[in-house]
Structures are given as C-alpha cells and as structure tokens.
Amino acid sequence: MGRAPCCDKASVKRGPWSPEEDAKLKDYMEIHGTGGNWITLPRKAGLKRCGKSCRLRWLNYLRPDIKHGEFSDDEDRIICTLFANIGSRWSIIAAQLPGRTDNDIKNYWNTKLKKKLTMHISANNGQRMSSSSEQHLLFNHSSPAIPPARSVLRSPNSDHFYKLTPFSSTSSSTSVTNPPFTGHEAASCTTSDVSSSMDLDRIHPHQQQMPINDLQGFSPPYNRESEIFSGDQKIANYRVGIPMDRYGIEEISQLISGSSPYSNVATLDNNNSSYNSMIRELISSSSYHSNAATSGNNDCSYNSFLFGGVENSSIMTSHSPNLDTGADEGFLYYNY
DNA sequence: AATTGCGCCAACCGCGCACTA
DNA sequence: TTAGTGCGCGGTTGGCGCAAT
DSSP states (O other): OOOOOSSOTTTSOOSSOOHHHHHHHHHHHHHHOOTTOTTTHHHHHTOOSOHHHHHHHIIIIISTTOOOSOOOHHHHHHHHHHHHHHOSOHHHHHHTSTTOOHHHHHHHIIIIIHHHHHHHHHHHTTOOOOSGGGOEEEEEEOSSSOOOHHHHHHOTTOOOOEEEEEEOTTOOOOSSOOOOOOSOOBOOOOSSOTTSOOOTTTSGGGOOOOOGGGOTTSOOTTTSOEEEEETTEEEEEEOOOOOOOSOOHHHHHHHHTTSSSSTTEEOOOTTOHHHHHHHHHHHHHSSOOOOTTOTTOOOTTSOOOSOOOOOSSOSSSOOOOOOOOSTTOOOEEOOO
C-alpha cells in the first residue's frame, strides 16, 4: 500500500502564489503562527493550498528575516567550504547563513557557483602553479558516498572521514591511491577570487594524494592549526574530520554558545564540571574530536574550520576520539 | 518580428525520520 | 511493536524572462 497523500491534490491550488494568497498566509502566520500543524493551517487561514506548499512559501519567501539579493564573497566562501565537507546538506549550510534558505543556496550553487568554479578551472588548466599558495585544494572524502543527512547526523558509529589534498596540475608524487570520485568534493572559493577553485568533474581523475610532509605551504597539522589559502588570503584553518554523526550544528552551537571568549570555540571550564561533561560527551561521541596536545594554541583569532578532527599524529587515518581531559585542551570547533 | 535556446528560481515531489497512539 | 501522521530535506521540474539567431 502506498503512502497516503498529504492532501487532496485535486482540490488544492498549485503553481505560483498570488499576492492575495501571500497576504493571507502572512497575516495568519503573524497572528497565529503555524499552531504546530502545517496540514491544517491552509484551511484555518482560508487558503486552498496544500500545507506543505504553505510551509515552503513561508520559509522560502514570506518569512520576515529572509535575505534577498546577491550573495557576498563571504557567503560564497562559506558555502564552498561547507559543501567541501558535508556535501549537499543545504539545510545545514543555510543554518550558517542567516537569512538564506536551503532552497536559495541550492539554486545558487547549482546555477552559479558551481559554474564559476568550473569555468575558472578550465581557464587555469595546464598552467603550472608557481607557489604553494596557488595550489588548488580538494576535499576528498575517502568514505563511500555520504548517506542522507539524517543518517549521518544520527549514526553513532560513523567512520566517515575526509582527506584534504592539495592539488597541483604538475604533481607527480603519489602516496595513496585515489578513492572513487563521488561528486561531493569541493574546494575553497569565492566568486571574486577565482584563484582557488576546482572543477568538480574534470581534474579529479588526475588528483594525487600526498604524504603529509609534502603538503607544501601548510604548517604541520600536528603542531598547530594549518591554514588554507585562497591566493594570499587565508580562508580557513586546515582541519580534517569526519562528518557529524550524533550531533547537529544546532545542538553544538547551542551548547557552546557563549562558553568562550571566542564565538566559534568551546573550551573546557574547570569550574563547571557538568558543562565539561557535555562537551566531552559531544567530542567523544561525534566527529568533533579534541585537538588535544595543541595546548598553548589558544590563539583562536583564526576562523576555525567547521569540523575538527585532526589527530595530532596523522590526518589520514580514521581514529578514535582522543580527548585530553585537561582544562583548556578540549577544543570544539563548530563554525567557519 | 518570430523563434529558439538558455538561465534562473519558485514550487513540487517523494522519501526518511520522529513522534504518537 | 506497528501503523499512521506530520515535518523537513534534497532532488527535480516547469515556467518565466531574456538574449541570440
């Protein structure tokens, strides 16, 4: 037996919303909210629409905090960085861009951003890159294709992890066989600075994995945070980790919000054992591994990369959580 | 002026998950 | 435990507007 439809498709209006319908929905939402039920909302609001359609219209267009217009370079960078790590989890990416909706970002990526990256790589193809700062970077997860978002967020035993690989069109060193291309790879980019970008389809077959020591231009991952450059501009720290498993961005950010002088970093607090327990639980049971053994590196003026997970000995191996329980040594990075 | 092709984006669709009875 | 229900997500579609021919 098939799933029951959410509404009678024959009796609901479909297609573009009229200004009158928008006004009705907006008026109703401002007074009553959803009432916890989108399905019954259209009838109460006097709309001949499916509840799902109302929800979509409200969330993607009528909501008062929606931001319309061009995406900024910063937003481009955030989208690219997050896409590189988590793939097409548009809702998670949207959560990092206030005022933008998942649909917005998805459309933007599919119609513009991806194209710009491809065009630029095509233009640069074959040119020898003269310095490490000109190397293209690829995020390249070696796990099977990322499962659907909810599975990833909830799977307690996920061992997915990413590799970060510098790309050079002239590189010939190889240490690790390239895993199958799954299409989720991406790289750092902005629309204005196109020196750092990637071609999702074309350059991957030639990509080389390199030993850590060969990561020219990056400071050692076991010493302090390494850095990712877009041209001369550092765009992110170099942190490689597995995708989130048990916890989502919202939970993490809520928990650590205000816990540290740095808005994007949670530190352990000697005076708050219950807080520490929660942080440890988060770190040890998710991919937000401790960056233990880098104590003393409290200079978090950097933009911390979204997913922690660089172990102090190697970035190329999946690993067990390794949380040093000493105060100040559990870092939980959650924001770019 | 008419036609065609293309880009953009709002809206739809189906599925998986969470929740509840 | 299971079935029903609603929500939210990502993928896809369809229509509009504009540019090219």
